[in-house]
Amino acid sequence: MGASFSLSFTDQDGFSSSSSPSLGDLPESCVASIIGYLDPPQICKLAKLNRAFRAASWADFVWESKLPQNYETLVGEVLSFVPEKLGKRDIYTRLCRVNTFDGGTKKIWLDKSTGGVCMSISSKGLQITGIDDRRYWNHIPTEESRFGSIAYLQQIWWFEVDGEVEFPFPSGTYSVFFRLQLGRAARRFGRRICNSEHVHGWDIKPVRFQLWTSDGQYATSQCTVSDPGEWFHYHVGDFNVENSNSLTRIKISMTQIDCTHTKGGLCLDSVVIYPSKFRERLKQRGYLKCAKPM
Numbered sequence: 001m002g003a004s005f006s007l008s009f010t011d012q013d014g015f016s017s018s019s020s021p022s023l024g025d026l027p028e029s030c031v032a033s034i035i036g037y038l039d040p041p042q043i044c045k046l047a048k049l050n051r052a053f054r055a056a057s058w059a060d061f062v063w064e065s066k067l068p069q070n071y072e073t074l075v076g077e078v079l080s081f082v083p084e085k086l087g088k089r090d091i092y093t094r095l096c097r098v099n100t101f102d103g104g105t106k107k108i109w110l111d112k113s114t115g116g117v118c119m120s121i122s123s124k125g126l127q128i129t130g131i132d133d134r135r136y137w138n139h140i141p142t143e144e145s146r147f148g149s150i151a152y153l154q155q156i157w158w159f160e161v162d163g164e165v166e167f168p169f170p171s172g173t174y175s176v177f178f179r180l181q182l183g184r185a186a187r188r189f190g191r192r193i194c195n196s197e198h199v200h201g202w203d204i205k206p207v208r209f210q211l212w213t214s215d216g217q218y219a220t221s222q223c224t225v226s227d228p229g230e231w232f233h234y235h236v237g238d239f240n241v242e243n244s245n246s247l248t249r250i251k252i253s254m255t256q257i258d259c260t261h262t263k264g265g266l267c268l269d270s271v272v273i274y275p276s277k278f279r280e281r282l283k284q285r286g287y288l289k290c291a292k293p294m
Helices: 028-035 040-046 051-056 060-064 071-078 088-096 276-285
Strands: 099-101 106-110 117-122 137-141 149-153 159-167 172-182 184-188 191-195 207-213 218-223 232-241 248-256 266-275 288-290
Touching: 028 040, 060 088, 071 088, 071 099, 088 106, 117 159, 159 266, 172 248, 172 276, 207 232, 218 232, 232 248, 232 276, 266 276, 276 288
Parallel strands: 232 288
Antiparallel strands: 099 106, 106 117, 117 266, 137 149, 149 266, 159 248, 172 232, 172 266, 184 191, 207 218, 207 248
16 A cells, blocks of 8 residues: 555546546545554554555544553653643553653553553662672663663672562563673673673572562562573563552562582673563563473
8 A cells, every 4th residue: 555546546548537536535534534543653654655544644533543542641650740631642652752750760651552551670689698898789881771871790699689569550461570681791892791700609599589569469480590692581580460559569589598518600780571472572582481380
């Protein structure tokens, strides 16, 4: 389909009618009803066809169907300023941006294609045992994190990380991950390298992951942290939200507290929460580590 597409009619003598209708002749309401079945990127592409499609692509009822059920609550939670009478397409666009809140420790955005809510909690927004002792942990600046820094573990006996978030998630099923890497990445002569000098202890015993929700859901799993030099999403578990109008409180933990050996050389970036169907995306890209249920 293109902007030059037109429907031509031919009379009995084979001559084209002088008043051939085109896509631009379609009523705006009709076009809006059609593009409402498409996903947001497709709608934006079709808006370039002509004036009718461009005008229809701004229709509020088209974008309201793409927004989460509780989008008004989300706007109040994460957008610091919203002009009055802002159109639904503008609201969708603003929520798709990575919005920072809770003192800069959390980021939230909508997936552009599906409108699914995604959240990331920085290492500075987590409770890390020993984080204030530089013999064990350091916060290191990096371009490989949404937050501009990660927590780097040199060596420790008792490894424990806890996190908590309370948020009005739209109804649906969500997956929780720790984003981790073994080894410390750096750039030398324009190339990415990974220093594995402090990596040890992770192959002796698996790490235990746990998840609790305020309505009684619980998941626990374990996984060996492996493959230095690459960022992976370690799957903690899933939780389900049924009521979009209430707050859901989530607690997450990651522990390896066997004090018979030390462990080190770990980069902790964040905890991420995605709609569960995103697990397949992570798997296809090779970023997923699936822990085994306990």
